[in-house]
Amino acid sequence: MLGGNNEMMEFNAYFYGSKLYINGKKEYTLGEILTKYLSKKFKDLEDTLHECKYYANNLHYPEDESEAKTCNIFMQEAIVFFGKMDDLIYSLPPYNTFSRGENRLFCLLNEETWLFDNEPDLKEWDEYERRHPEYNDYFYTTLPLNEIKDTDLIDGVLKFNDKLKAFAQEYVTFVEDLIRVKKVYEPFLKQLHSQSKYLDNAETAKVVADFLEATNDKIHDYEKLKPSGAMTVSYTVLMPCEAQQNKNPVLCENYHFTTIGGFLYIELFKGMELHYLPKICGYCDRYFLLEAGIFSDYCTRPVKGMEDKVCRDLGHRKKYADKVKNDPIWLAYVRAYKQHYARYLKKRITQAEFQEWADFALELRQKAIDGDIGLEEFIREIRK
Numbered sequence: 089m090l091g092g093n094n095e096m097m098e099f100n101a102y103f104y105g106s107k108l109y110i111n112g113k114k115e116y117t118l119g120e121i122l123t124k125y126l127s128k129k130f131k132d133l134e135d136t137l138h139e140c141k142y143y144a145n146n147l148h149y150p151e152d153e154s155e156a157k158t159c160n161i162f163m164q165e166a167i168v169f170f171g172k173m174d175d176l177i178y179s180l181p182p183y184n185t186f187s188r189g190e191n192r193l194f195c196l197l198n199e200e201t202w203l204f205d206n207e208p209d210l211k212e213w214d215e216y217e218r219r220h221p222e223y224n225d226y227f228y229t230t231l232p233l234n235e236i237k238d239t240d241l242i243d244g245v246l247k248f249n250d251k252l253k254a255f256a257q258e259y260v261t262f263v264e265d266l267i268r269v270k271k272v273y274e275p276f277l278k279q280l281h282s283q284s285k286y287l288d289n290a291e292t293a294k295v296v297a298d299f300l301e302a303t304n305d306k307i308h309d310y311e312k313l314k315p316s317g318a319m320t321v322s323y324t325v326l327m328p329c330e331a332q333q334n335k336n337p338v339l340c341e342n343y344h345f346t347t348i349g350g351f352l353y354i355e356l357f358k359g360m361e362l363h364y365l366p367k368i369c370g371y372c373d374r375y376f377l378l379e380a381g382i383f384s385d386y387c388t389r390p391v392k393g394m395e396d397k398v399c400r401d402l403g404h405r406k407k408y409a410d411k412v413k414n415d416p417i418w419l420a421y422v423r424a425y426k427q428h429y430a431r432y433l434k435k436r437i438t439q440a441e442f443q444e445w446a447d448f449a450l451e452l453r454q455k456a457i458d459g460d461i462g463l464e465e466f467i468r469e470i471r472k
Contacts, residue, residue, distance in 0.1 A: 096174075096192060097258050097317075097347055099182060101354075102326050102340035106364055106379070108355070109340070110182040112326055119359040119377050121181045122352050123366040125269045126277075127375045128180070133270070137263045139169065144256035148249040149203060149233055156232040160208070163227040167193050173259050180348075196255055198223040200248050205229060258347075261317060264310035265349030272303070272313050273356065277366060285383050286363045315354070317347030371403035416463055417456045421449060424470045 102109040106118045143166055150156040170193045177183050189195070197204065204227040236242050280287065280295050287295065296313075303312050310316075324342045328335045345351045359365045363380040369387040376387035386403030394402075413419070425446070432442040449470055456466035 096177070096183070096186070097262065099186075099345060099351075101182075101343045101345060101351055102324070103343065103354075103358060104326070104338045104340045106362055109326060110185065113329055114182060114185045116181070117364065117377065117379065118362060119355060119364040119366055119379075122269075122273070122355050122359070123375050123377045124181055125266070125348075125352065126274065126366050130266055130270070133263060133267050136173075137260065137267065140173075140256065140260045140263055143169065144253065144260050147252045147256050149245045149252075150229060151233045153232055153235075156229050159204075160226050160228045163193075163197060167191055167197075170256075170259065173262075177262065182351075183348075193255065196251060197227055199251075200244070203229065203245065203248065261347050261349065264308075265316055265347060265352065268310040268312075268316075268349060269352065271311055273352070275299075276313060278368070280360070280365070281367050281385075284385055286380075287360075292360055313353075315347075316349030317345065319346070319350045319354070320344045369399050369403070371399035417453060417466060420463075420467045420470060421453045424449060427471075 100111050102112055103118070108116050108118055110116065146162075147166055150159045155162075171191050174188070174192065178186070178188050201222075201224055204224050206224045206226050206228070208226075208228045233242070233245055236245065276295075276299050279299060280292070283291075299313060306312050320343070322342050324340055325337050326340045326342075327337050343351070343354060345354075356365075363378065363383075365378050366375050367378050367385070368374070369376055369389070370385040371391075372387065372389060374387065374389070376389070378384070384400055384403075386398075386400040388398045388400055391397045391399060391402060428437070428442060428445050428449075431437045432439065437445075452461075452466060452470055455461045456463065461469075
């Protein structure tokens, strides 16, 4: 008995506050899975999508003699291709916590063993001598669809073709979901974080509306901010298990997803509500997960070669230095501050006089930033 996983892409996600539980067991922080997908460097996704679409269009029972002659070779190549696709899928969350069965296409082809022969060029008289194995290792046939006369057999073949089509389409959708992560979620999150703060509902709504309008004319769905597949939602009480930190029963929203794209979409929008969102660190350029609390443009990863320093320590210094270097208002402010502080150190002004100037300079700087006064007036006044 072969052990394929016919519903590999499907799973349940139980959402409870800032936590979620895949299939009621494996616990993740909200936004954690999306962060991992954004962090992954996927290679040649467009080429992979092209291959998936090729199999989605051509993976069927042979329709004529020409296809029948190459059937086994084609099916073996398809088995290898989809096996590699499964390698990719099972390397990613949440699928990397699932048990993996045998090659899915191999198992699917063996659901209808009567359609194929394990040996090529079987003669009619061989049928009586031939052994009928539990499953086929090879997929030969000498009877293409256009030569089948029995209507029941034709109906069986067509239903089998529908299964193959649906199978291959799952992988098309999966790759499109990966492309959406790169082409849609990355620029959307960059826009969402452009103000370097957590946005309120009205501000978030504007960013979403602007992004949807900007991408409305895109041809492909995977270039748009939208989910894939189907999903259902219900409420259920999740009982505790060893894999969960929470040891009490909790009332959860239970989503059933048929695709990873549907899940990532919901995780993103729930993350926007609770401020659990992926972000690129402004220092190391890697993704990290903002977990509400204080907003930061920088992560807390250790900085290589520097003991007791994390990106957040050095990032804020770098941000300040860049601002001073590139913003004429800040440049004039820092120069004037240094000059007045030097006067205070040389006792040319008192501490009270320096503090009075510092308060005046902060107010003046903010007026310049807000555009209430021009740059020339700001420079002239702050030098006094």
